[in-house]
Amino acid sequence: MEHLIVDPLDAVISEFERLVDEIVAKIGATTRPEVEFPSKFAFVTARLHKLRPSPEAVAETLRGRRFEYLANVRLENMYLNADVDVRRLAVALFDSVRSAGEKYGYSARCKVGRFLVEHTSANPLHPLHVGHGRNAVLGDSLVRLLRFCGNDVEVHFYVDDCGSQVMYAALGYEAVSEEVNKMVERGVKPDLAVGYVYSVATAIAEINRLKRLAEGQSDEKRREILAEIDEWMGVIKRHMDAEPELTNLLAERLGRRDLFTEAAELNRLYERGDLQARAKVRAVVDLVLKGQRATLERLGIAIDKWDYESELAVWSNKAVELVEELKRRWPSYIENKEGAVVFRADKFVEDFNLREELDLPKFIPPVTLTRSDGTTLYVTRDVAYALWQAQHAVDKVVRVISSEQTHEQAHVKIILYALGHKEEAKRIVHYSYEMVNMPGMKMSARRGQYVSLDEILDEAAERSAEMVKEKDRETAAVIGEKVGVGAVRYFYLSASPRKPIDFKWDVVLNMRSNSGPFLQYTYVRAASILEKAGEAPEAAPSVPDSLPPEERDLVVRLAMWPRVVASAVKDLRPDYISDYLNSLALLFNSYYEKYPVIKAEGDVRRFRLALVNVVRITMKNGLEILGVPVLSRM
Known part of the structure; x- marks a missing residue:
């Protein structure tokens, strides 16, 4: 792939840089x-304020100078500016596309190394919900972006199979496994079925725990506890409406049990590697993962490795060993609070001035x-996992994890550093993202209040099928599914990861701008123009002497594509791609409405067909990076 070092702006910027070098030397x-x-x-610029060259020095450098890609070079308020000869840039654009072919957009700048990307990593308790969707799509698009540039990438999913929440699901499933299996046989997704079990079992455990807690309390405290019990009773009622038979069975078989204590004991046995406990827990975990995997596959997402917390951090005893090592190395930063071991990460960071070195929050x-009781917590086990990740032969470990875990992920790097794994700590990138809001809805997975990603995809496919201009209902459904997937994926990528986003259907399926369907339609339009033309576009067409403004803008925008890709890789920002594609689609559609392509004649026709072909290639590569399905018709 190294011969695909193609960027039409290279020659333009190199010529300008040589000029700046001469002025600097002068x-x-x-x-x-x-x-x-x-x-x-369409111009290049350099800020010369610190150098403050005299206009005479600049004029002398420019005197008699002939440029290949630049025009109207001038000094304006200590900025050296130059317009770009867009006709010459168009030639460079076609040369680049002829060299790169369908891979246009790749350049040597964006092949930067080897990566391990961990994303999604949802708890194995219920279906992936609308919030997990942003994690999964962001992570997958990062992978696609890096791989487009020829980088080696391995994709991991961390299976958090320890902790009391998983144990509630395991105990619930054990009580009603026959009924759950029947639900799965009749078509209910296994992660959805287990989601019902987990939520009801959790509600029963909390109700019984709160009832015990209410004993002997003051009237005011008892009223608070009873109000909380009522909330959990509401959870059971909601599930009774959805799955009455399953909910009744769970209430009947678990209602009198102390699930809170049982879950703690099962978790203790599981962390010890007890064979019976392993069988109970893995039965429900693997069932949920089967359903989550199907959702990911529907989104076009593939996982290379499924990493179980129990295997990598607990049964290996790595988490416990790390704690003991930290206590041995840094006793002055260790505190004991009612039997719990606490590491003064705050003091450690200040004493060793690590905030900037490890890119830590304030x-x-x-x-x-x-x-x-000596059992490890999530963050401790996550340190063991992070160390295992960072010891792979990679340049960076990218962990796609919500901003809610900013402090936990900072702790992981600090502890690794304190344990002597300084370079490993620096290789870890917490790829933080903000939440997805469903206006008018408060979500809680424990209480079974969430909108599953499957529900979103189903509705997106249904709405999209109605938009598709296709009489055959089966064909419309197939296209609708791909349009729906594209709409949902693009929505998650249409804003900076650091911004919260509101899920609104009029935005997700907007056919006029900034949506997956809009970009899919633009690609189909470009491909259709070329198909209707009845001839292959020329690789190196003659460039007309005069280009209208929209055509000039289109040439410049297309020439920027390799640099947009390189910038997206450098900053790990697939939203740069979505923003660029939307601007290109708006420009191209406006251009096509105003200027004929097929009905043009001679060199103008050949030039415009070649330009449309570059739009097609660029849109196709951009859509594939975003994971938005590329359609032949719509």
Whole structure:
């Protein structure tokens, strides 16, 4: 792939840089200012304020100079500016596309190394919900972006199969496994079926725990507890409406049991590797993962490795060993609080001035490593997993985890550093993202209040099928599914990961701009123009002497594509791709409405067909990076 080092802007910017170098040398300066190519304008610029060259020195450098890609070079308010010869840039664009072919967009800048990307990693308790969708799609698009550029990428899913929540699901499933299996046989997704069990079992456990807690309390405290019990009773009622038979069985078989204590004991046995406990827990975990895997596959997402927390951090004893090692190395930063082991990460960071070195947030709290009974906590086990990840032969470990875990992920890096794994800590990237809001709905997975990703995809497919101009209902359904998947995926990628997003159907399925269907339609339109033309576009067409403004803009925008890809890789930002594709689609559709392509004649027709072909290739590669299905018709 190395021969695909193609970027039509390279020659433009190199020519401008040589000019800046000459000016710098002429005035005896030692540093060259950065050269920029503003995205909305066909010119290059360099800020010379610190150098302050005289207009005479610049004029002397420019005197008699002939440029290949630049025009109207001038000094304006200490900015050296130059317009781009768009006709010459168009030639460079077609040369690049002829060299790269269908791989246009790749350049040497974006092949940067080897990566391990961990994403989704949802708890194995229920279906993936609308919030998990952002994690999964962000992670998968990062993988696609990196692989488009030829980087080696391995994709991991961390299976959090320890903890009391998993044990509630396991105990519930054990009580009604025959009924759950029957539900699955009749077509209910296994993760959905287990989701019902988990939520009802959790509600029963909490109700019984709260009833015991209410004994001997003051009237005011008892009223607070009873109000909380009523909330959990509401959870059971909601599930009674959805699955009455299953909910009744769970209430009958679990109602009198102390699930809170049973779950703690099962978790203790599971962490010890007890064979019976392993069989109970893995039965329900693997059932949920089967359903979650089907949802991911529907979104076009593949996982290379499924990493079980129990195997990598608990049964291996790695988490416990890490705690003991930390206590041995840094006793002055260890505190004992009612039997729990606490590491003063806040003090450690300040004493060793690690905030900038490890790219840490401003506030770092202390971190509890073990409970009073000696069992490890999530963050401790996550340190063991992170160390296992970072010891792979990779340049970066990218962990796609919500911003809610900012402190936990900071703790992971701090503890690794404290244990002597400094380089491993630096290789870890917490790829943080914000939440997805469903206006008017408060979500809680424990209470069974969430919108599953399957529900979103089903409705997206149904709405999309109605939009498709296809008489045959089966064909419309097939296309609708792909349009729906594209709509949902693009929605998650249409904003910066650091911004919360509101899920609204009028935005998700907007056919006029900034949506998956809009981009799919633009690609279909470009491909259809070429098909109707009845001839293959020329690889190196003649460029007309005069290009209208929209055509000039289209040439410049297409020439920027390799740099957009490289920038997205550098910053790990697939939303750069979605933003670029939307702007390209808006520009191309506006251009096509105004200027004929097939009905044009001679060199103009051949030039425009070649330009449409570059739009087709660019849209196709961009859609594949985003994971939005590429359609032949719509």
